[in-house]
Amino acid sequence: MQFRTFVSAALTVAPVAVSAAGQLGFAVGNVNPDGSCKTQSDFEADFQAIKDNTHSTLIRTYSSSDSFGNLCNTPSEVLPAAQSAGFQVLLGMWPDGGVYDKEKAPIVDANVEQYGGTLFGITVGSEGMYRGTYDAESLIEWIGDMKQTFPNTKIGTADSWNCWTNGTMDGIIKSGLDLVLANGFAYWQYQDISNATKTYFDDMAQALAHVQEVSGSVDGIHFMNGETGWPGDGGSDAGAAKAGTDNEETYWNSAICAMLDWGVDLFWFEAFDEPNKADAIGDNGEAASEKNWGSFDAERKPKFDMKCGQ
Ligand SMILES: *[C@@H]1O[C@H](CO)[C@@H](O)[C@H](O)[C@H]1NC(C)=O
Ligand SMILES: *[C@@H]1O[C@H](CO)[C@@H](O)[C@H](O)[C@H]1NC(C)=O
Numbered sequence: 001m002q003f004r005t006f007v008s009a010a011l012t013v014a015p016v017a018v019s020a021a022g023q024l025g026f027a028v029g030n031v032n033p034d035g036s037c038k039t040q041s042d043f044e045a046d047f048q049a050i051k052d053n054t055h056s057t058l059i060r061t062y063s064s065s066d067s068f069g070n071l072c073n074t075p076s077e078v079l080p081a082a083q084s085a086g087f088q089v090l091l092g093m094w095p096d097g098g099v100y101d102k103e104k105a106p107i108v109d110a111n112v113e114q115y116g117g118t119l120f121g122i123t124v125g126s127e128g129m130y131r132g133t134y135d136a137e138s139l140i141e142w143i144g145d146m147k148q149t150f151p152n153t154k155i156g157t158a159d160s161w162n163c164w165t166n167g168t169m170d171g172i173i174k175s176g177l178d179l180v181l182a183n184g185f186a187y188w189q190y191q192d193i194s195n196a197t198k199t200y201f202d203d204m205a206q207a208l209a210h211v212q213e214v215s216g217s218v219d220g221i222h223f224m225n226g227e228t229g230w231p232g233d234g235g236s237d238a239g240a241a242k243a244g245t246d247n248e249e250t251y252w253n254s255a256i257c258a259m260l261d262w263g264v265d266l267f268w269f270e271a272f273d274e275p276n277k278a279d280a281i282g283d284n285g286e287a288a289s290e291k292n293w294g295s296f297d298a299e300r301k302p303k304f305d306m307k308c309g310q
Contacts, residue, residue, distance in 0.1 A: 020263055021260050021263065022259060022260040022261075022262065022263050022264040022265045022266060023056075023058055023260075023265040023266075024054060024055065024056040024058070024256070024260055024265075024266065024268070024308075025058035025059060025060055025090070025224075025265065025266065025267040026050055026054075026056055026058070026059050026060075026267060026268050026270065027059070027060055027062075027227055027229075027267050027268065027269040027270040027271065028043075028046055028059045028060070028061055028270065028271050028272070029061075029270065029272070029274050030061055030062070030063060030072050030074045030077075030078070031072070031274075031276065033273075033274070033275050033276060034276075035276050037071075037072035037073070037074070037077070038072070038074070038077060038078070039077050040077045040078075040080055040081045042077075043077055043078045043081035044081045044084070045300060046059070046081075046271065046272065046300070047059075047081060047082065047085035047087050048085070049271075049272075049296055049300035049302075050087075050271060050296075051086075051087075053296070053302045053306055053307075054306045055307065055308075055310055057087045057088060058087065058088045058090070058120060058267075059082070059087060059088075059089055059090070059267075059271070060089070060090040060091075060092055060123065060181075060226070060267050061074055061078060061089065061090070061091055062092040062126055063092060063093065063094035063103065064091065064092070064093055064094075064103050064104075064106045064107050065099070065102050065103050065105070065106050066094070066102065066103075072106075073106045073110075074091075074106065075091055075106050075107050075109075075110035075112055076106065076109065076110040078091070079091075079110060079112060079115045079118055079119065080115075082115075082118050083115055083118045087118070088117065088118055088120040089118060089119060089120055090121050090122070090123060090179075090267075091107065091112065091119065091120075091121070091122045091123070092122075092123045092126060092158075093107070093122065093123065093124050093125065093142075093146075094125070094126065095124060095125055095128070095134060095138075095142055096128050096131075096133040096134060097133065100124075100138075100142055104145075104146070104149070107122065107150075108149065112150065112153070113150055113152050113153060119153060120154070121153055121154035121155060121156060121179050122146055122150065122153055122154070122155050122156075123155075123156050123157055123158050123179065123181060123226075124139065124142045124143050124146055124155065124156075124157050125139060125142070125157050125158065125159075126157075126158040126183075126226070126227075127158065127159050127160055127163075127183060129159050129160075129163050129168055129169060129172075130159055130160040130162075130163050130168075136168075136169075136171045139157060139172055140171060140172055143155055143156075143157065143172070143175060143177050144175070147176075147177075147178075154178035154179050154222065155177055155178055155179065156177050156178055156179025156180055156181060156222070157172065157177065157179075157180075157181065158181035158182075158226035158227070159181070159182070159183065159226075160182075160183050160184075161182045161183060161184040161203040161204065161206065161207040162203075162207075164180065164182045164207040164210060164211055165203075165206045165207050165210045166210075170214050173215050173221070174214060174215070177221065178221065178222060179221070179222050180207075180211050180221050180222070180223050180224070181224050181225070181226025181227075181267070182203075182204060182207035182208070182211075182223070182224070182225060182226055183226045183228070183269075184200055184203035184204055184225060184227075184228050185200075185228060185229065185269075186199035186200045186203075186228075186230075186241070186255070187229070187230050187231065187238055187251075188238060188241075189203075189241075190239030190240050190241050191240060191241055192240040192241065192242075193230075193241070193242065193247045193250055193251065196230070196241070196251055196254075196255060197254040197255040197258060200228055200255045200259070201258075201259070201262075204225055204259070204264060207223075208223050208264075211223055222265075223264070223265075224264070224265040224267065225259065225264055225265070225266035225267065226267055227267055227268075227269035227270075228255065228256070228259075228266060228268065228269060229248075229251075229268055229269035229270060229293050229295075230243075230247055230248040230251040230252075230293070231243040231244075231248065231289070231290075231292050231293050232244065232245035232248040232273075232292045232293070232294070232295075232303055233245045234289070234291065234292040235288075235289050235291070235292040235293065236286075236287075236288035236289045238288060243292065245303050245304065248303065248304070249303070249304040249305075252268075252295065252304065252306060253308075256268060256308070257308035257309065260308060268295060269293060270293050270294055270295075271294060271295065272294040272296045272297070272298060272300060273291060273292055273293070273294035273296070273297050273298040274290070274291055274293075274294070274298070275291050275298050276291075277290045277291050278290070
């Protein structure tokens with residue numbers, strides 16, 4: 001029944017949208033394979049690779065300052081690069097561990113609203129409620145503070161689809177944020193590739209339906225799939241979910257292209273392999289590599305055709 005709610009909501013929303021197709025975005029890290037902070041020219045190379053191989057003109061980042069102990073000052077590097085490349089950026093903040101102010105400072109320093117439409121919005125946090133690294137009260141306060149500081153910018157947060165579905169995020173939905181990013185990984189749900197698209201659609205349908213119900217509006221909040229993806233060759237398996245570039249390409253063609261056709265905006269996790277990235281701990285408590293999730297390798301070469309038949 002969640003599925004049916006989603007279909008009717010999509011039909012209601014569809015005529016409002018400028019284009020029926022969802023917008024394809026990419027998750028992009030802010031460090032180079034050698035661990036150094038990405039500069040403007042590194043981001044320019046990222047944008048060029050995405051532009052040459054996809055129809056996307058949108059990325060999201062995760063942290064504005066610190067990454068692997070580096071002070072990156074990402075907003076001042078990525079926004080000018082995006083502006084010249086004709087891309088939009090959903091700028092991420094990583095406030096976990098008491099560094100909200102440290103994450104906010106580079107955004108203020110970059111005077112981000114001067115970039116106009118290049119700045120798609122700002123997300124405060126990514127899956128921190130799921131991980132339990134901050135609480136709803138803090139998140140609501142931070143979102144309110146960002147809305148006050150940047151009144152012309154869409155502010156939101158990203159979290160796991162089940163947190164948006166099961167009530168964990170209800171207070172945040174009601175607090176009046178502009179953007180909801182629901183992350184959903186059939187892979188982390190240990191799904192065989194043959195059932196992965198179905199699982200992904202079910203996750204998004206449930207998250208969207210709940211957000212619409214709690215907000216009391218079908219289009220008051222801009223709903224996006226904040227992350228989805230599949231690890232390529234060299235990645236770890238997760239139960240029946242087998243890593244491999246063949247499966248990654250299958251997931252792209254069945255899940256990503258179909259979700260875009262359905263009119264849902266999404267971010268593919270992730271654009272480029274990150275050989276430096278630390279392992280993630282899966283729901284089964286086992287370490288799993290997050291180095292090979294790019295649809296491009298670390299040298300920005302595409303692993304497969306990302307055009308969705310266009
Ligand atoms: C909601 O789902 C998250 C993620 O699975 C879980 O950690 C949390 O305990 C759940 N909350 C409730 C109220 O069921
Ligand atoms: C396939 O995905 C659906 C939707 O998430 C789920 O209900 C079902 O249990 C999955 N099938 C298998 C065999 O895991």
